[in-house]
Amino acid sequence: YKFKKHVKILPGTPDFVMFDVKVAIFAQGCFWHQHKSCLRSKRPESNSTFWNEKLNKNILRDGRNKKALWKMGWHVLTIWECSLKNKEKILKRIQRFAK
Numbered sequence: 001y002k003f004k005k006h007v008k009i010l011p012g013t014p015d016f017v018m019f020d021v022k023v024a025i026f027a028q029g030c031f032w033h034q035h036k037s038c039l040r041s042k043r044p045e046s047n048s049t050f051w052n053e054k055l056n057k058n059i060l061r062d063g064r065n066k067k068a069l070w071k072m073g074w075h076v077l078t079i080w081e082c083s084l085k086n087k088e089k090i091l092k093r094i095q096r097f098a099k
Contacts, residue, residue, distance in 0.1 A: 001096055021098050022074045026062075030081045034059050037086070038082050061067030 007017040007024075014024035020099035034055050044051050066076045077097045079090055 011068035011072075012062070014069075014076075018098060022058055023077060023078045023098050024069050024074045025079060025094065027064075027084075028062075028081065032058060033062055035082065053070045053085065073090045 001018050003016045003018045003025075005016055006013055010024060012024075012026065015027045017023070018025075019097065026081040028035070030038040032055070035041045050057060057065075065082065069076050075097065077094065079094075083090060
């Protein structure tokens with residue numbers, strides 16, 4: 001598959017895009033995008049008002065961007081930071097998703 005990086009013409013500027021199969025891939029940090037049930041997504045206890053507002057906005061923005069892509073006929077895949085240790089597993093997941 002051919003891919004392009006950081007395609008700004010699509011909602012959310014996906015990290016990788018495969019135009020031939022209409023796949024948009026986001027590589028997201030577990031903390032900044034609040035990966036559910038991941039230890040890395042624990043919110044700070046200090047200055048919690050600021051962090052809760054910031055992280056909640058990130059979650060809402062991500063949802064809006066993914067929904068916009070789906071409405072445009074794109075398939076959206078999220079690769080989480082915590083899963084990046086096993087590159088072969090990620091590559092297989094992307095290949096399965098692209099089919």
